[in-house]
Amino acid sequence: MYKVLVADDHAIVRSGIFYLVNQQPGFTVVDGTVSGTDTYLRIEQGGIDILIMDLSMPPGESGLITTKRIHDKFPKVKIIILSMHEEQEYINRAMSNGAMSYILKSSSDGEILTALKHVVNGENYLDANILITKSDLKQINASGADVNLKGYNVLSKREKEVFPLVALGYSNREISEKLFISTKTVEAHKANISRKLHLHSRVELVRYAIHHHLIDF
Known part of the structure; x- marks a missing residue:
């Protein structure tokens, strides 16, 4: 059973993801957080396999930074970003910082489920509505992205x-x-x-x- 943590500052979004994920065999939501700091502290306590996290949870640390901190310290935690930000800069930085998947909040629930299936198999997944170019991939994989x-x-x-x-x-x-x-x-x-x-x-x-x-x- 994969244990999932949902991080979003909107209670109704957390509730929706809780319901969706808990309906899937092999997955269970064990907790929810509302900020980057709280998310990191919860990951630090252990018992989390997958993190589904918003990038913007004000006021607080940017989700991009939280993603990198969690990935650097707890690389086994599989991170799925669920965000309203469709700008390529956000997508590139999130993936470069350690996210395995990036899903748009404007997409259907099916995208989250597809992301879950991919990340448990160790595969990256980008929302089907995101178009990424070779230059974007080069930027994501480039060393020194955080100079x-x-x-x-x-x-x-x-x-x-x-x-x-x-x-x-x-x-x-x-x-x-x-x-x-x-x-x-x-x-x-x-x-x-x-x-x-x-x-x-x-x-x-x-x-x-x-x-x-x-x-x-």
């Missing part, structure tokens, strides 16, 4: 979790409660983030986050 994120990539796992929360204006106490760490630890992570990224104020941090598409509002 603009060299600074961000040196942050630790926990610093990457703290980063979007700081950018979005959460207080130290709110961050500590959300991530189950002390406020002193939050302060230490914030200091490390500023040092590693050479950012000297929250304004600079927010500008960096927006410029590199690290957060959604």
Whole structure:
């Protein structure tokens, strides 16, 4: 039985996917999350084989970044992106960051089921309504696709979790409660983030986050 996690900030979407997936033999939805940070933390707890995730779950970390963090740390988790974004840039980056499948929310339910069948067989799958060119494939497979994120990539796992929360204006106490760490630890992570990224104020941090598409509002 493949255990599925559904990540979407809209309850009605989660409910629809829960119902659809649970009707399929061999698949069961075990949990749902509403943000990139919560999704990563749930994956970290274990017991997830397949993640069906939206790219935009504001306010919070961009789903593109969450995809890469999960793929880098938990490569066995098969990631299916379910998004309203039809732009090729989003599709290319999602696949480059480790997603195995990209499905459009405007497509029929059958596309999600087809994606599930492909990913359990270790195969990538793009929505039938997506047209991808050879140049797109070259970009997806190109090394160094995240050269603009060299600074961000040196942050630790926990610093990457703290980063979007700081950018979005959460207080130290709110961050500590959300991530189950002390406020002193939050302060230490914030200091490390500023040092590693050479950012000297929250304004600079927010500008960096927006410029590199690290957060959604």
